[in-house]
Amino acid sequence: MTRSFDRQRLALTAALLVLALLWLAPIAWVVVTSLKPTETIVRVPPEWIPWPATAAHYHEVLLGSSRTARVGRAFLNSLVVATGSVLLVLATSAAAAYPLARMRFPGRDLVFTVVVGSLMIPNAVLLVPQYVLTQQLGWLSTYQGLIVPEAAMLFAFGVFLLRQFFLTMPRELEDAARIDGAGPFQVFTRIIVPLSQPVLAALAIFAFRSAWNDFLWPLIAVNRPEMFPLPVALALLRGAYSADSYGPIMAGAALSALPLLVVFVVANRRIIEGVRLSGLKG
Amino acid sequence: MSGETRTAYAFLAPGLVLFAVYRLYPLLEGLRLSFTNARLGRAAHQWVGLANYARLLEDDRFHVSLWNTAFYTVASTLPILAVPLALALALNRGRLRNLLRSVFFFPFTLSVVTVGLTWLWLLDPVVGPFNYYLRALGIPARSWLADPATAMWAIIGTTVWWVTGYYLVIYLAGLQDIPRDLYEAAALDGASSARAFWAITLPLLRPVLLFVVVTHVIGSFQLFGQVFVLTGGGPGDATRTVVQHLYEAAFQNFFQFGAASAMAWVLFAIIMVFSGLQFRLLRGNPEY
Numbered sequence: 001m002t003r004s005f006d007r008q009r010l011a012l013t014a015a016l017l018v019l020a021l022l023w024l025a026p027i028a029w030v031v032v033t034s035l036k037p038t039e040t041i042v043r044v045p046p047e048w049i050p051w052p053a054t055a056a057h058y059h060e061v062l063l064g065s066s067r068t069a070r071v072g073r074a075f076l077n078s079l080v081v082a083t084g085s086v087l088l089v090l091a092t093s094a095a096a097a098y099p100l101a102r103m104r105f106p107g108r109d110l111v112f113t114v115v116v117g118s119l120m121i122p123n124a125v126l127l128v129p130q131y132v133l134t135q136q137l138g139w140l141s142t143y144q145g146l147i148v149p150e151a152a153m154l155f156a157f158g159v160f161l162l163r164q165f166f167l168t169m170p171r172e173l174e175d176a177a178r179i180d181g182a183g184p185f186q187v188f189t190r191i192i193v194p195l196s197q198p199v200l201a202a203l204a205i206f207a208f209r210s211a212w213n214d215f216l217w218p219l220i221a222v223n224r225p226e227m228f229p230l231p232v233a234l235a236l237l238r239g240a241y242s243a244d245s246y247g248p249i250m251a252g253a254a255l256s257a258l259p260l261l262v263v264f265v266v267a268n269r270r271i272i273e274g275v276r277l278s279g280l281k282g
Numbered sequence: 283m284s285g286e287t288r289t290a291y292a293f294l295a296p297g298l299v300l301f302a303v304y305r306l307y308p309l310l311e312g313l314r315l316s317f318t319n320a321r322l323g324r325a326a327h328q329w330v331g332l333a334n335y336a337r338l339l340e341d342d343r344f345h346v347s348l349w350n351t352a353f354y355t356v357a358s359t360l361p362i363l364a365v366p367l368a369l370a371l372a373l374n375r376g377r378l379r380n381l382l383r384s385v386f387f388f389p390f391t392l393s394v395v396t397v398g399l400t401w402l403w404l405l406d407p408v409v410g411p412f413n414y415y416l417r418a419l420g421i422p423a424r425s426w427l428a429d430p431a432t433a434m435w436a437i438i439g440t441t442v443w444w445v446t447g448y449y450l451v452i453y454l455a456g457l458q459d460i461p462r463d464l465y466e467a468a469a470l471d472g473a474s475s476a477r478a479f480w481a482i483t484l485p486l487l488r489p490v491l492l493f494v495v496v497t498h499v500i501g502s503f504q505l506f507g508q509v510f511v512l513t514g515g516g517p518g519d520a521t522r523t524v525v526q527h528l529y530e531a532a533f534q535n536f537f538q539f540g541a542a543s544a545m546a547w548v549l550f551a552i553i554m555v556f557s558g559l560q561f562r563l564l565r566g567n568p569e570y
Contacts, residue, residue, distance in 0.1 A: 009376075012372060012376075013376065013378060015372075016369075016372055016373065016376070016378065016382055017378070017382075019369075020382050020385040020386065023385060023386055023389070023443070024388070026389075026400050026401065026404055026443070027388065027389070027400070029400070029403070029404060029411060030399075030403070033403065042408075042409040043409075044409055044414055045414055046411040046414055088300075091296070092296045092297035092300055093297060095293045095294070095296060095297060096293060096294045096296075096297035096298065098293055099289070099290035099291075099293045099294055100294075103286050103289065103290040104286065105284070105286055105287040105290040105291070106287060108290070111294065111298070114306075118301070118305050118306070120500070120554075120557065121305065121309060121550075122500055122503065122504050122549065122550060122553055123504065124503075124504040124506070124524075124525045124528065124546060124549065125312060125546040125547065125549065125550045126305070126308040126309060126312060126546075127528070127532070127542075127546065128312060128315060128528075128532050128539050128542050128543050128546060129307075129308035129309070129311040129312040129315060129543070130304065130308045131532070131533075131539075132311070132315070132320075132539065133303070133304070133307065133308060133311070148300065148304060149304050151300060152301060152303070152304030152305050153304075153305070155297055155300055155301050155305075156301070159297070184289050184293075188293070209391060212393065213392070213393035213394065214393075215393060215394050215395055215506075215507045215510075216506055216507065216525070216529070220529070220533055230395075231393045231394070231395040231396070232395075234393075234395045234396065234399060235395045235398075235510065235511055238399060238402070238511065246403050246406075249399055249403075250399070250403065252399075253396045253399045253400060256392070256393060256395070256396050257391070257392055257396055260391040260392070261388075261391070263391075264384075264388065264391055268384055271387075271391075272383070272384075272387070272451055275387075275448060275451045275452065276451055276452065276455040
């Protein structure tokens with residue numbers, strides 16, 4: 001009986017491993033393609049070992065001809081936008097979550113309900129009025145025109161997540177600091193923030209992923225090519241190369257995956273934790 | 283105003299300004315615009331009552347888009363519920379749990395454009411590897427994205443590959459929260475593992491299932507990126523979606539902000555109705 005049970009387990013594990021390999025195959029294919037010289041890319045049957053390998057597509061996409069010169073720049077744009085969005089959402093949602101978790105004041109429940117309720121608003125519904133507003137502010141094709149709406153979108157989730165975490169923190173340290181004469185601002189910056197590093201990191205990664213990958217809003221809000229973030233630049237790269245070769249497109253795709261791959265390898269547990277928390281409460 | 287109230291609102295102020303200006307105001311402004319004939323560059327626009335909504339009743343392409351979006355949402359819900367759940371059940375407690383969880387999660391870190399470009403290449407009708415391996419299995423090659431019968435399914439498949447890891451993590455967390463002694467007690471009573479799944483796992487996962495369905499439905503009704511990259515809404519209008527229709531009305535053709543806002547609010551209403559129905563269906567505290 002145990003024997004057949006073991007065998008079942010083994011078969012299940014083997015099946016899962018095969019499935020996992022298949023799951024990664026598309027990504028492997030992107031990387032393989034990006035490393036092949038153009039002549040060998042479209043060979044049938046598919047060749048999975050890119051030998052001899054070439055960095056030409058990366059070179060072209062990052063530094064090369066006029067039609068792709070934008071990808072290198074787009075990478076920097078995306079870094080600026082994602083970093084800015086992360087900082088803005090961390091600062092605003094941590095500051096807002098603190099009084100919602102720790103102070104008594106009129107309007108507290110209303111504020112919390114409205115903010116968390118806004119999580120149900122589909123972003124597509126806000127597209128047109130956000131565009132009109134951004135245009136009126138003169139923010140089209142600017143970094144702030146991408147950073148501020150992104151942070152505003154993530155704010156509600158940040159407040160929800162951080163308030164939840166602050167509620168579970170013991171109050172003793174704060175009380176001790178207050179007896180020592182610390183004001184609310186010192187308590188927040190010296191005690192609350194340092195003790196919340198894990199959850200702040202989870203929120204930062206969540207926000208970075210969201211800002212790095214956002215597509216629809218920048219597609220609308222940016223019309224100067226040198227200000228395109230990566231997803232928009234990549235989508236247009238497709239048009240530039242459609243008849244030619246998948247090489248440069250796949251090099252761009254691989255580059256776009258790189259920062260989150262690094263974060264993913266370094267901080268795997270934080271990411272999983274952040275996602276798990278995002279599903280908290282249903 | 284007491285001191286604590288003042289302090290509290292001082293902390294809240296930056297976030298609330300951000301939130302009010304870029305979330306609340308656009309929500310209401312969009313509703314207002316939907317009753318006007320606003321266009322890009324038209325400074326003075328007039329109140330037109332329900333004209334934008336009335337025109338939507340006659341907009342055949344809007345109906346097609348709505349139908350496609352609804353089809354996508356309904357057809358993708360079952361795989362989005364079942365595939366990650368099956369994986370979670372298989373991975374839960376297994377030795378390779380954490381490693382495989384990371385593997386399946388990885389596509390979710392990619393942008394919709396990267397995902398779209400990846401599958402565009404994989405599904406290439408002539409030289410793409412997908413058709414090659416299908417042919418090797420004896421299945422005839424097809425232009426998956428150029429055939430109206432399969433294009434939407436290709437988009438669904440792509441999306442399942444993209445988001446499965448996200449829901450897998452959520453399911454695994456949900457499974458961890460189910461007390462183990464329930465299964466031990468069931469086993470002592472002679473319940474099969476299938477029976478335990480229907481009697482224990484599924485009911486206790488109900489809040490998680492609700493989260494997954496609602497999240498997925500809200501996202502599905504806004505389907506845009508996959509379609510933009512993979513099919514452009516084609517062939518014909520076979521994969522045209524509401525958000526694509528809205529995007530084109532507002533930013534491509536005539537910059538009809540009023541008409542596009544009306545579409546946005548119809549979409550919003552539909553999403554609210556669907557979410558409400560799901561809350562009704564799946565809500566309720568499971569009993570231990």
